[in-house]
Amino acid sequence: MYRYDEFDHRLVTERVEQFRGQVARRLSGELSEDEFKPLRLMNGVYLQLHAYMLRIAVPYGTLSSRQLHKLADIARKYDKGYGHFTTRQNLQLNWPALKDIPALLDELASVEMHCIQTSGNCIRNVTSDHYACAASDEVEDPRIISEIIRQWSTFHPEFSFLPRKFKIAVCATKNDRAAIKVHDIGIQILKNAAGEIGYEVWVGGGLGRTPIIGKKIGDFIRREDLLAYLEATLRVYNMQGRRDNAYKARIKILVHEIGTEEMKRLVEEEFAAVKARGALQLPDAEVERIKAYFAAPAFETLPDAMPELDAAIAREPAFADWVRANVTAHRVPGYAIVNVSLKPIGKPPGDATSDQMDAVADIAEKYAFSEIRVAHEQNLCLAHVRKKDLYAVWQALSAADLATANVGLITDQIACPGLDYCNLANARSISVAERISERFADLKLQHEIGRLHINTSGCINACGHHHVGHIGILGVDKKGVEYYQVTIGGAADETAAVGDIVGPAFTEAEIVDAVDTIVKTYLDIRKDGEIFLDTYRRVGVQPFKEKLYAAH
Amino acid sequence: MAQHTRKGAQFQAVTANRLADGVVVYLTADNGWSESLQHTEVAEGKEAGEALLARGQQFFEPGNLVLDVYLFEVEKTDNGIRASSVRETIRQAGPTVRRDLGKQAELAGVHE
Numbered sequence: 001m002y003r004y005d006e007f008d009h010r011l012v013t014e015r016v017e018q019f020r021g022q023v024a025r026r027l028s029g030e031l032s033e034d035e036f037k038p039l040r041l042m043n044g045v046y047l048q049l050h051a052y053m054l055r056i057a058v059p060y061g062t063l064s065s066r067q068l069h070k071l072a073d074i075a076r077k078y079d080k081g082y083g084h085f086t087t088r089q090n091l092q093l094n095w096p097a098l099k100d101i102p103a104l105l106d107e108l109a110s111v112e113m114h115c116i117q118t119s120g121n122c123i124r125n126v127t128s129d130h131y132a133c134a135a136s137d138e139v140e141d142p143r144i145i146s147e148i149i150r151q152w153s154t155f156h157p158e159f160s161f162l163p164r165k166f167k168i169a170v171c172a173t174k175n176d177r178a179a180i181k182v183h184d185i186g187i188q189i190l191k192n193a194a195g196e197i198g199y200e201v202w203v204g205g206g207l208g209r210t211p212i213i214g215k216k217i218g219d220f221i222r223r224e225d226l227l228a229y230l231e232a233t234l235r236v237y238n239m240q241g242r243r244d245n246a247y248k249a250r251i252k253i254l255v256h257e258i259g260t261e262e263m264k265r266l267v268e269e270e271f272a273a274v275k276a277r278g279a280l281q282l283p284d285a286e287v288e289r290i291k292a293y294f295a296a297p298a299f300e301t302l303p304d305a306m307p308e309l310d311a312a313i314a315r316e317p318a319f320a321d322w323v324r325a326n327v328t329a330h331r332v333p334g335y336a337i338v339n340v341s342l343k344p345i346g347k348p349p350g351d352a353t354s355d356q357m358d359a360v361a362d363i364a365e366k367y368a369f370s371e372i373r374v375a376h377e378q379n380l381c382l383a384h385v386r387k388k389d390l391y392a393v394w395q396a397l398s399a400a401d402l403a404t405a406n407v408g409l410i411t412d413q414i415a416c417p418g419l420d421y422c423n424l425a426n427a428r429s430i431s432v433a434e435r436i437s438e439r440f441a442d443l444k445l446q447h448e449i450g451r452l453h454i455n456t457s458g459c460i461n462a463c464g465h466h467h468v469g470h471i472g473i474l475g476v477d478k479k480g481v482e483y484y485q486v487t488i489g490g491a492a493d494e495t496a497a498v499g500d501i502v503g504p505a506f507t508e509a510e511i512v513d514a515v516d517t518i519v520k521t522y523l524d525i526r527k528d529g530e531i532f533l534d535t536y537r538r539v540g541v542q543p544f545k546e547k548l549y550a551a552h
Numbered sequence: 553m554a555q556h557t558r559k560g561a562q563f564q565a566v567t568a569n570r571l572a573d574g575v576v577v578y579l580t581a582d583n584g585w586s587e588s589l590q591h592t593e594v595a596e597g598k599e600a601g602e603a604l605l606a607r608g609q610q611f612f613e614p615g616n617l618v619l620d621v622y623l624f625e626v627e628k629t630d631n632g633i634r635a636s637s638v639r640e641t642i643r644q645a646g647p648t649v650r651r652d653l654g655k656q657a658e659l660a661g662v663h664e
């Protein structure tokens with residue numbers, strides 16, 4: 001796994017020291033809130049409804065056991081003993097006191113973590129596939145290039161004050177688990193006919209007020225040129241992006257306004273100029289150096305068939321359920337990928353207690369090479385587990401209330417903090433997700449329904465990815481009362497699409513029934529082998545509309 | 553800042569977040585800040601509301617004790633003062649989730 005070098009370490013500790021001084025001067029009144037706010041945001045500190053909130057970066061969603069133990073400690077010591085894993089693979093603490101944050105950041109720095117670039121109009125945490133290094137059709141570990149981008153973008157002077165925030169995601173398999181097409185830049189790693197690795201570049205995707213699926217502008221950028229190409233794209237955006245209106249400042253609006261072809265032309269032009277200067281060529285040696293950090297762990301040679309495992313599955317239905325939903329094939333025989341659901345029935349999606357974080361860190365240490373992944377669906381993942389250890393892993397997870405067998409099913413929902421925590425919210429998200437989860441708690445029913453993603457956001461900022469949920473729920477405010485607008489047919493994967501609005505919004509009392517009606521309609525009209533999204537794509541929004549509003 | 557009260561609101565109070573820890577507080581009659589809505593001073597009518605807000609603002613600048621000072625609508629009920637909106641009810645009594653913790657556990661009745 002990548003370890004900070006001395007340079008990183010010095011930067012981070014200097015930054016913490018700086019922030020300590022800034023907090024002290026804020027508390028003494030020397031700095032006004034207007035002066036301080038941009039400084040605290042640069043360090044990941046927001047003010048929410050009830051308290052400050054701290055957003056901790058988890059680069060490309062990879063954590064070591066040591067780091068996760070530290071996050072558990074910090075949440076226990078400075079917060080209320082839990083944290084919230086987000087769709088951008090970060091961890092948010094909901095209750096830290098401002099006066100404690102410098103000490104908290106010191107502790108984070110001791111495990112090479114920080115909150116830099118988790119806020120503000122800069123290049124944010126690079127996100128990637130939580131199955132990195134474990135998926136069978138992976139072209140190369142997407143974290144290598146993610147890390148190179150992280151190093152290039154950290155404190156990049158030219159790109160610290162962009163028109164708006166900038167999010168990059170990287171994917172190296174056919175199945176896109178990183179939602180690259182709804183990012184400002186999405187990178188798809190490819191291999192050409194000659195066996196060389198290159199990068200497809202998608203630009204201008206995003207959610208928020210104006211959801212747009214990214215457009216492809218680069219077909220096959222060679223490895224040594226990738227940073228030059230990204231620099232060119234960012235530069236075009238930095239020069240041409242709108243700064244007059246925050247809602248129109250994302251790169252997606254620029255691409256939309258000037259068109260994909262023009263964007264491509266401008267980027268190519270700038271790319272040629274950057275290349276001519278030659279400064280940003282990525283040397284092979286550097287790539288190799290970074291690659292070494294992400295070398296696959298020492299896998300054993302094992303048989304893929306595992307009679308003991310089959311016997312345990314046959315013997316114990318609860319274990320069988322868990323294997324069926326949460327365990328996925330690994331590229332190496334005898335190994336499996338374990339998804340750890342943070343979606344217990346009736347509980348907040350993405351929350352984990354300190355005790356649970358410790359438990360996962362311990363399990364990873366014992367059974368998964370001390371490595372934990374955060375998935376953008378707000379779950380955790382143990383990427384490399386020996387099949388012969390699955391039963392023990394399941395038992396250990398069960399003991400920590402972490403064995404909910406629902407990954408990819410209807411109760412595995414994404415939800416933003418919403419009005420329960422968020423200062424910008426119109427309506428609650430988490431409590432809606434909790435009630436939906438209770439409604440569909442029956443596992444047999446969940447499997448009958450099959451893969452179905454419900455995503456909920458508490459306002460149009462779309463942190464809960466509602467536009468790309470198979471069913472999306474958006475909280476709106478009507479005179480201080482919570483209402484929910486429903487979309488269907490969204491998707492965040494390689495078939496990315498923005499959902500269709502079904503009609504007028506539902507009240508808080510109606511919303512769970514509305515979801516139920518959509519699901520029942522689908523079950524009635526689906527053809528064999530279809531998941532919800534297939535049925536929607538075949539029939540469109542109309543049949544759902546009719547059922548939803550028939551009674552109105 | 554977004555508007556959290558309503559034109560024509562009869563009763564209003566002033567809230568803020570405490571600078572040092574972000575905790576929700578309410579302006580009291582003796583110019584203190586209480587964590588309990590029940591201790592807040594309630595202003596009746598537009599002018600009293602504006603006066604109360606101006607008093608509260610002093611503690612942001614130059615007072616430096618709180619931030620995000622604003623007026624919100626309340627109701628006086630037999631069971632004490634209540635916030636009118638869902639948002640302010642959640643600020644008062646904590647998230648409606650994780651009811652085992654914090655304010656939401658202490659003020660369990662408010663979200664019922």
Ligand code: HEM
Nearest residue numbers: 086087088206207208209250415416417422424461462463
């Ligand atoms: C609780 C404090 C939060 C605040 C104040 C906040 C604020 C915002 C804002 C203002 C936007 C819209 C930006 C734009 O369209 O230009 C946004 C988008 C977004 N946020 Fe958050 N957010 C918060 C929490 C979260 C959480 C918890 C997650 C993950 C669950 C998250 C992930 C995202 C994502 C994925 C988007 C949309 C993608 C895009 O940028 O187009 N945010 N957020």
Ligand code: SF4
Nearest residue numbers: 416422425458459463
């Ligand atoms: S979508 Fe809105 S309510 Fe939800 S976290 Fe983002 S800003 Fe807050």
